[in-house]
Amino acid sequence: MAVTSDYVLPCGRDVEEVWEAIDLSDEHTRSCPHCAAVRESLLVLRAATDELVREEVEPPFDLVSRVMAAVRADARRSDVVPLPGDGLARISTRAVAAVLRYAADGVDGVRARACRVTEALESTVSDPVIEVELTIAITADLVTHQAYDEVRRRVLAAASARIGVRLARLDLVVADVLEG
């Protein structure tokens, strides 16, 4: 098949025009040998592409565990806050933030965004305390006045029930109001 470098056929049409009309098969395409040849090639390409789409390609079985290992290693490298106990157990602030954001997301019309977790000044080995600044976006139509209290309640509950640390101060910052 003679396709010129800029893909214009001798009849004046280009390959893309033939592609766009591939299922129409108009008078020109039927009678023009150049267009007919290109159309045939494109049909082969389309069939091969369908095969490519159908081809099952499974990622290696250990890819998920490798990703999770990388995430855990990353969490270990980042900032940590102490957990209650002997003072040896620590938890990544990212992990704390993930749990707290998830708790806030459970409230209708509320979407958690940034979550900054720091160890509070009054924190001690026997009684670790954290401070949190949680930025949220709200959907105006869905959010009621009780929603903020609900976010506060759920985040505090998640901190104590799911992580086991005392949350001394929770700053809620509404950073964005979304259209319903």
Place this chain on the structure above:
Amino acid sequence: MYRLALRIVGSRGDAEDAVQDVFLTAWRRLGQLNDDGAFLGWLYRTTTNQCLNVLRKRKPHADTELDEQESAAPRTRPERAVEVNAQLDALQAALRGLTPEQRACWVLREVHGRSYDEIAEAIGTTQQSVRGRLARARAQLAEVMAPWR
């Protein structure tokens, strides 16, 4: 994402590394990835960029290695005609002949069904440029597939 990466970079090892990096970045940016709708777009964009970066860093002579790795992919449906396999192999070989950007455009469009808009955003270019790259990719691929008419 693994399939997308594999089609763009052409080797399993690089595809695995790219996917791992993408999800690690996603974990680090959890707080900035705000809504679910945008997250998928972010994944496509980040995976595509990661793959293009891998290809840019790769030395040109690495191409021979690609051929060996890709043809090692198992063909799992023995009842399929040999010719279909041959066409698929030819298509994959032809894909390797495209530029990385053309290949990314084509794979995102034809294999993953993304819109021109999404592809333009993923590659960091205009819709018009995506259309141009797709047209060139399609014409080149059709040319390679011509013997099977």
